[in-house]
Amino acid sequence: MTHPHPTHRDQATDTGATYVFAVCRGTRAVSTADVSGLAGMPGGAAVRLLLSGPLTAVVQTVPAADFTDEVWQARLSDRQEIEAYARAHHDVVSAAAAHGPAVPLPLATLYHDDDRARRALDDEAHRFHSVLKRIAHHAEWGVKVYESEAPAAPEEGEPVPAGRAGSEAPAPGAGLAYLNRRRGVRKRREQALSVAESVDAELRALAAASRRLRTHGVVPGGDGRVHVLNATYLVAEQRTAELAALVRALGERTGTRIELTGPWVPYSFVGEG
Numbered sequence: 010m011t012h013p014h015p016t017h018r019d020q021a022t023d024t025g026a027t028y029v030f031a032v033c034r035g036t037r038a039v040s041t042a043d044v045s046g047l048a049g050m051p052g053g054a055a056v057r058l059l060l061s062g063p064l065t066a067v068v069q070t071v072p073a074a075d076f077t078d079e080v081w082q083a084r085l086s087d088r089q090e091i092e093a094y095a096r097a098h099h100d101v102v103s104a105a106a107a108h109g110p111a112v113p114l115p116l117a118t119l120y121h122d123d124d125r126a127r128r129a130l131d132d133e134a135h136r137f138h139s140v141l142k143r144i145a146h147h148a149e150w151g152v153k154v155y156e157s158e159a160p161a162a163p164e165e166g167e168p169v170p171a172g173r174a175g176s177e178a179p180a181p182g183a184g185l186a187y188l189n190r191r192r193g194v195r196k197r198r199e200q201a202l203s204v205a206e207s208v209d210a211e212l213r214a215l216a217a218a219s220r221r222l223r224t225h226g227v228v229p230g231g232d233g234r235v236h237v238l239n240a241t242y243l244v245a246e247q248r249t250a251e252l253a254a255l256v257r258a259l260g261e262r263t264g265t266r267i268e269l270t271g272p273w274v275p276y277s278f279v280g281e282g
Contacts, residue, residue: 148272
């Protein structure tokens, strides 16, 4: 759910830098939360709270030399390592969100020191308050819709198979079978996309906000599933049971496999002011 690219990074390499995981309201529940037991980023000090007026940031002092552009770009090429950093970031964000609404910041958001981090909170206070108001008592839910893959059809432009020698006439009915197969695949895809649109429309009517994400085509693993909808929805906590019931009903009504995942910290809905 995070995007592994550096943002707000100062280039000091001889001191510690302030890594910011998330921004929360400065409520009593947040200000008394004990986050010191969280692991945070490798090599960093204890995770802690940084108060700035009505806002509180969840931060950690980390070696600045570990987050220079050069080091981070090298880290991006190591999938296992970058996934470990992303998990560490997400674990802290999730812990913060357990105490109230939390705005997750992008992976590798650093400031030279606490004072600069506080100034950034002050500068963007209006946006943070707006986002916190929008996501309070809401969670993010993912929905994927699949169609079962039809028997493989010839690629676009592929000729109808000829006889064994390549010059003989096709077997009787081969051309008709080819066309029927093509029509069947096309019709199956059109129906699946129509179902995906109707599912999305009904879920959007229930959600406070939604986003369509990129689909991935045929799902790896050889089970024949084809991905036709990948979307995420911001749903009020009191409508969670209604969401689950709607997804079940849509699956039964359409005969389509619909996958519901969550609840998640609403990463997809914090980029708007």
